[in-house]
Amino acid sequence: MTTPDYSHLPRDADGRYRSAKLPTMRGEFIRLESKIEERFGPEMWQQRLEDPKSLIVLDLFCGAGGLSLGFQEAGFFVAAGVDVESWPSTSHGYNFLSKGVVQNIATIIDPEQFLGDLGIPRVDVIIGGPPCQGFARIGRGKLRSIEREDYYTEVLNNLYREFVRFVEVLRPMAFVMENVPDMARYDDGELLRRIEASFPGYTVDHRILDAVNAGVPQRRQRLFIQGNQLGLRSCLKRSCCRQSADHQAGHRDVDHRFATGRQHFIVLP
Numbered sequence: 489m490t491t492p493d494y495s496h497l498p499r500d501a502d503g504r505y506r507s508a509k510l511p512t513m514r515g516e517f518i519r520l521e522s523k524i525e526e527r528f529g530p531e532m533w534q535q536r537l538e539d540p541k542s543l544i545v546l547d548l549f550c551g552a553g554g555l556s557l558g559f560q561e562a563g564f565f566v567a568a569g570v571d572v573e574s575w576p577s578t579s580h581g582y583n584f585l586s587k588g589v590v591q592n593i594a595t596i597i598d599p600e601q602f603l604g605d606l607g608i609p610r611v612d613v614i615i616g617g618p619p620c621q622g623f624a625r626i627g628r629g630k631l632r633s634i635e636r637e638d639y640y641t642e643v644l645n646n647l648y649r650e651f652v653r654f655v656e657v658l659r660p661m662a663f664v665m666e667n668v669p670d671m672a673r674y675d676d677g678e679l680l681r682r683i684e685a686s687f688p689g690y691t692v693d694h695r696i697l698d699a700v701n702a703g704v705p706q707r708r709q710r711l712f713i714q715g716n717q718l719g720l721r722s723c724l725k726r727s728c729c730r731q732s733a734d735h736q737a738g739h740r741d742v743d744h745r746f747a748t749g750r751q752h753f754i755v756l757p
């Protein structure tokens with residue numbers, strides 16, 4: 489690849505190029521192989537799916553899978569991720585032994601049929617980070633400047649409802665929704681109260697966590713809303729809830745809780 493010639497571009501007093509003036513460059517095209525299709529084979533995915541010890545996760549709005557990674561490291565099996573864009577879905581399928589689905593979640597009329605079509609018999613945990621541009625303070629100024637704030641406020645701010653709908657229909661054992669901390673302050677906290685009240689039958693709570701406390705060399709706060717059907721509060725600590733086929737079968741006296749100390753997203757005491 490030849491290095492582009494920037495010599496004609498203006499520099500500031502310190503000799504640095506100003507990023508706004510830099511041309512957009514397209515790098516080399518990389519084709520990401522699907523872990524299921526090309527590296528491990530569908531049999532391994534099927535095996536994990538059928539393993540009664542697997543805790544099956546569905547990642548909605550999956551992106552390249554940051555949230556999925558936390559769950560995978562905690563011992564969960566992320567069976568599928570859904571994203572409206574093809575690049576994130578392809579990346580998800582590359583990063584995980586997972587079906588990366590390209591679809592607008594709002595167009596999935598019947599979540600049960602959607603899972604059936606994917607060959608996934610049940611989901612133990614639903615996770616997801618619905619788009620947050622409409623809530624993020626940093627994004628709003630930028631969005632106003634491109635006159636699309638209405639679109640973000642009306643369309644993207646409502647996508648969390650799709651997450652709620654999937655939980656309502658699929659009734660997983662637990663869920664974790666991630667968003668920017670401003671979602672908690674939106675409308676004086678009314679939105680958060682409404683969201684938390686949207687999950688009847690679940691014990692729900694939320695916490696704002698900072699990535700810097702999870703070994704990430706960056707201060708990045710995020711809101712995590714968790715809910716579970718085990719009646720457990722304060723789940724967002726460093727341990728994790730594990731449920732096996734016994735639980736699915738109704739043997740709820742079996743204690744499958746464990747702590748690994750590695751994962752940072754979910755946990756039950």
Ligand SMILES: C[S@@+](CC[C@H](N)C(=O)[O-])C[C@H]1O[C@@H](n2cnc3c(N)ncnc32)[C@H](O)[C@@H]1O
Pocket residue numbers: 549550551552553554555556570571572573576591592593594616617618619620647
């Ligand atoms: C905040 S990112 C999620 C990041 C991800 N949880 C992670 O940890 O990497 C939101 C994602 O939602 C996707 N998205 C936006 N609207 C969507 C829709 N209607 N259906 C499915 N995915 C959508 C975007 O393409 C984007 O990748």
